[in-house]
Amino acid sequence: MPWVALLRGVNVGGKTMVSMAALREIAADLGWQGARTLLQSGNLLFQAPGQEPKVFEAALEAAVAGRFECSTTVFVRDLASWTAAVAANPYADAARDDPGHLVMMALEAEPSEDAVQALRDAIRGRETVEVRGRQAYFVYPDGIGTSRLTAAVIERRLGPATGRNWNTVLKIAEALRDLA
Secondary structure: OEEEEEEOOOOOOOOOOOOHHHHHHHHHHOOOEEEEEOOOOOEEEEEOOOOOHHHHHHHHHHHHHHHHOOOOOEEEEEHHHHHHHHHOOOOHHHHHHOHHHEEEEEEOOOOOHHHHHHHHHHOOOOOEEEEEOOEEEEEOOOOOOOOOOOHHHHHHHHOOEEEEEHHHHHHHHHHHHHHO
């Protein structure tokens, strides 16, 4: 079964550097097959017999901590859940017209409506957010880099998360299908 593991906060701003080659080696050491990485931002694709995503997350978090002496949170999704997340995107226009400003964030848990509303109340710009299950979708019409809707603001309301822009989301979907 094909899986994607998304590592939170690696290779961003030189803080938590994780070699993608070493990440593939870790996957092989864990007994996962066909491991490949996509881009340099901590996207690991692999095949392994069906297990709960939490099992894969815990194993990879421990292995990365041991190898790189750093802590990262990992979010694992299988092909079916990733495909469903792509289909659930509430921002079809942004996906078509401005995919670089559309971000999908994998969440650790489905947030409450109160948490989602608290996040909406914290938005100070033109950004918008919709949540579908354990995914949040954000449109940053004025750009991500200058937005005050940062990962820290989001995580204070929705819990641990990691985001990928829509172009990367679609590349991951294609790579997962190729592994199937």
